[in-house]
Amino acid sequence: MMHSATGAVLWAVTVIALWGGAAWAAVHLLRRPHRRPRPALPSPLDILERRYAAGDMTREDFDEARARLREHELDI
Known part of the structure; x- marks a missing residue:
């Protein structure tokens, strides 16, 4: 029973990390075109x-x- 709880926590952390990375990438890419060239x-x-x-x-x-x-x- 302890093994499945650990797996569930790891899965949740992985999903949160993936969604966080996707959100960071989206914000980064959306801000990029708004930069003015020197x-x-x-x-x-x-x-x-x-x-x-x-x-x-x-x-x-x-x-x-x-x-x-x-x-x-x-x-x-």
């Missing part, structure tokens, strides 16, 4: 173009900086 950082050329568009630099400064950026792109 925005990509602007490239150095993007920053340079924005500065030129805002009037922070002259055309000559922009062309010189862009040429230096392109030199470094070839090094990679």
Whole structure:
């Protein structure tokens, strides 16, 4: 009689663990699509173009900086 009670308790614990795992997985999967991806950082050329568009630099400064950026792109 003691053996069947132990089996019943183990069965109950197993079922509870399985349902708990299923509930945790469901919550985890449902939350996942709601996470927002991190925005990509602007490239150095993007920053340079924005500065030129805002009037922070002259055309000559922009062309010189862009040429230096392109030199470094070839090094990679």
